[in-house]
Amino acid sequence: MSFLLPKLSSKRDVDHAIKTTSEKVLVLRFGRDEDHVCLQLDDILSKTSHDLSKMATIYIVDVDKVPVYTRYFDISYIPSTIFFFNGQHMKVDYGSPDHTKFVGSFKTKQDFIDLIEVIYRGAMRGKLIVQSPIDPQNIPRYDLLYQGV
Amino acid sequence: MVVYECNVCKRSVFTGRRKHVYERSHRERLAGLLKGFSSKVAGARKMIKVASVVKYDSLEHEQRFWCYCCEEEVKRHTSDGTLTVLYGGMLEHMKSPQHKKAVNKFWWIHQAERNLKEQFLLTSEEYERFKSSLIKALENYEETEDVLIKEVAAQIREVESSRFAMLQSLLEVCFLRSNEQYPNQLVHKMPVTQPTGEEEVWSNDAHLTGRATTCIEAVPTDCDEAGPSGINNKALGIPPTGSGPCLTFVGHQEMPVKGNVHTGALPPWMIPDEEDGTEAVQEIGPSFEEFLKQNINTEVRKAKLQKRRGVMRTNWQNNLFQINCLQHIPFCNISVWLQTMKYNLHTNWTLCMYVCMCMYFVC
Numbered sequence: 001m002s003f004l005l006p007k008l009s010s011k012r013d014v015d016h017a018i019k020t021t022s023e024k025v026l027v028l029r030f031g032r033d034e035d036h037v038c039l040q041l042d043d044i045l046s047k048t049s050h051d052l053s054k055m056a057t058i059y060i061v062d063v064d065k066v067p068v069y070t071r072y073f074d075i076s077y078i079p080s081t082i083f084f085f086n087g088q089h090m091k092v093d094y095g096s097p098d099h100t101k102f103v104g105s106f107k108t109k110q111d112f113i114d115l116i117e118v119i120y121r122g123a124m125r126g127k128l129i130v131q132s133p134i135d136p137q138n139i140p141r142y143d144l145l146y147q148g149v
Numbered sequence: 150m151v152v153y154e155c156n157v158c159k160r161s162v163f164t165g166r167r168k169h170v171y172e173r174s175h176r177e178r179l180a181g182l183l184k185g186f187s188s189k190v191a192g193a194r195k196m197i198k199v200a201s202v203v204k205y206d207s208l209e210h211e212q213r214f215w216c217y218c219c220e221e222e223v224k225r226h227t228s229d230g231t232l233t234v235l236y237g238g239m240l241e242h243m244k245s246p247q248h249k250k251a252v253n254k255f256w257w258i259h260q261a262e263r264n265l266k267e268q269f270l271l272t273s274e275e276y277e278r279f280k281s282s283l284i285k286a287l288e289n290y291e292e293t294e295d296v297l298i299k300e301v302a303a304q305i306r307e308v309e310s311s312r313f314a315m316l317q318s319l320l321e322v323c324f325l326r327s328n329e330q331y332p333n334q335l336v337h338k339m340p341v342t343q344p345t346g347e348e349e350v351w352s353n354d355a356h357l358t359g360r361a362t363t364c365i366e367a368v369p370t371d372c373d374e375a376g377p378s379g380i381n382n383k384a385l386g387i388p389p390t391g392s393g394p395c396l397t398f399v400g401h402q403e404m405p406v407k408g409n410v411h412t413g414a415l416p417p418w419m420i421p422d423e424e425d426g427t428e429a430v431q432e433i434g435p436s437f438e439e440f441l442k443q444n445i446n447t448e449v450r451k452a453k454l455q456k457r458r459g460v461m462r463t464n465w466q467n468n469l470f471q472i473n474c475l476q477h478i479p480f481c482n483i484s485v486w487l488q489t490m491k492y493n494l495h496t497n498w499t500l501c502m503y504v505c506m507c508m509y510f511v512c
Contacts, residue, residue, distance in 0.1 A: 005368065015418040022433045035397050063399055070402060074409050077396040087434015100410045103394055117155040140396075 004046035005029075009065045017059055019087050025056040025119050029077035030063045030070065030101075038079045039101050041105040043056055048116075056116045077103050080111050083116075085123035092119065094132045104140035111138055156220070157182055157259055170260040186217055190268055193236040193243070197275050202233040202290040214239060218251040218269065231289070234483040238278055243271040246326055415440065 006027070008014050010125060017026060031038035043061060049058045063070055063078050073082060080101040083090040091099040092115070106112040114133040122130035132139070153239040157178050162169040169175055203210075210233040213222040219242075227237030242248055246360050250268055256266050408414030435443060 011417065012422050015422065018418040019434055032397070037396055068420075072409050072414065072417050074402045074404075074411065076398060076401055078399055079396070087418070089410070099215050144267070 005042060005049060009010075011068050014059075014061060014066055014069060016055075017092050018084050019086065021057050022086055024054075024085075025090070025123065026084035027056050027058040027116070028082045029058070029060045029079055030073070030075050030082065031060070032063060032108050033060075035078055037105050041079045041081070043053045044106050044109050044112055048112055052113060052116050055120045064136050069124055075101070079103075079105060083119050083144040085119065087122070088123075088128065090119050090123055091129040092132050093129060094134070095136045096139060096141065099129060102139075105138045106134070111135075166258070170258070175259075179261055182217060183261060183265055187265065187268060189214055189239070190243070192241040194268070196236045196282075197239065197279045197280060198281060200286040202283070202286045203233050205229075205231050205233045209233075216248065218240065218249070218255040218296045219248055220251075232287075234283060234286075237283075240271055240276065243269065244273070245418075364487060414445065 007015055014028065019029070027045070029041060029042070033042075045058050045060070048115070049056075052058070063075060063080075069075075075081065075096075082100070083092065089100070092102065093099050094102060096103075096148070102115075108113075113135045116129050118133045153169060154160070155166075155175065158169075158175055161336070205228045209373045210226045210228050214225050215221075216223050223242045224238035225236060226239075226494055227234045227241065252269050254268060255506045257265070264422070335485055402409070404412070410416075415437065418434075418442060
């Protein structure tokens with residue numbers, strides 16, 4: 001999907017994207033191009049990127065190329081999607097224990113669009129954490145392993 | 150005169166029974182016979198005090214013994230197909246009235262020693278004793294069997310885990326090989342479920358299937374699957390879930406020394422790139438100094454928040470707060486204070502505090 005969405009393959013690129021994306025939600029999808037769940041998510045991201053172009057910038061990041069980020073965000077499962085706004089990490093309460101990232105694929109395009117809108121509106125009001133508008137039934141559940149946290 | 154046939158000597162006697170039973174040869178044969186028989190009976194008599202229950206063995210526990218008094222074959226042990234009570238059949242036979250009758254008859258016919266007669270008979274008291282010891286023995290046997298089963302189960306689990314580890318290592322090797330050819334191949338597959346309302350269970354088989362090929366093939370299995378392979382969602386406390394695409398597992402991330410997002414560590418984009426050697430120009434977003442300031446501010450705000458009126462407090466914090474309030478209220482304004490306290494009288498603890506304070510002011 002790298003031909004449909006811009007790809008970041010180094011820490012410097014990711015740093016640059018975070019620091020330079022202003023007044024828009026930055027969406028970073030950590031995963032691998034060949035992974036089938038990543039492909040599903042990329043399909044949703046690429047199809048919605050045009051509609052959300054005024055609200056969000058979407059990048060795909062190879063999880064193996066940026067180990068610093070992988071470790072920092074504790075990415076154990078791919079795809080994991082992380083949101084930023086004006087260089088600030090945006091947390092979302094999905095109803096799961098982890099608010100820092102969305103693990104797995106969105107079920108529908110509308111889910112993703114709704115989430116971006118909520119993050120955008122929340123961030124514009126100066127919030128750092130927002131409530132996810134996605135139906136809990138559509139959020140994949142998984143076991144997290146917090147190591148000593 | 151009727152010819153007497155002696156069962157002990159196995160021959161016909163023309164002199165008559167009364168003369169024959171006192172013959173030396175007969176006495177010797179009878180003593181030998183009773184000696185052999187008593188050794189068998191002694192073995193059985195040992196079981197009266199300490200009964201023994203063992204696992205059934207068809208070859209060993211189908212033995213019979215010849216009762217010289219009844220002149221018939223009797224089962225030595227009692228068994229129900231799974232368990233065997235050693236010498237159970239023999240003791241039961243010795244207790245039976247037929248045997249008692251036969252022993253009396255035998256002793257009368259062969260004029261054996263009267264002292265010996267007692268050991269070939271079993272009184273009802275002895276039989277009751279045997280029964281009580283048998284109950285204990287059965288309980289002990291069940292306990293030992295349970296322990297044995299647990300040991301075997303542990304052994305099976307160990308073997309299974311070692312097999313699983315071996316399989317996993319093999320898959321790792323296969324993956325590494327394939328990864329050399331196809332660098333972006335899947336590493337691991339871990340089951341991640343999406344809730345759809347149906348309750349299903351991921352088994353290890355499904356797990357492995359997912360690893361080896363594609364996770365969509367993960368097959369839900371029956372909830373009641375036995376053994377350690379089955380992972381029950383109910384037991385794990387996971388909400389009802391259905392089959393869904395499982396995600397690729399990229400390995401548990403070791404927490405860096407500086408921490409991660411959960412511990413509030415410095416984010417990577419604020420750390421200057423090591424390759425660059427020069428610090429990147431900050432365009433937007435909080436700088437390192439601002440980040441630290443934010444952290445300090447958050448702590449200060451949290452500390453302040455504790456003192457605020459109307460903030461959610463625990464019960465003891467609430468009482469502490471009220472005590473603090475009381476120190477500032479002058480004595481003359483006691484009616485207002487009483488009203489305030491009346492409003493705040495929620496718990497018995499507060500009531501106690503209130504009474505104490507009243508006493509303090511009166512004094």
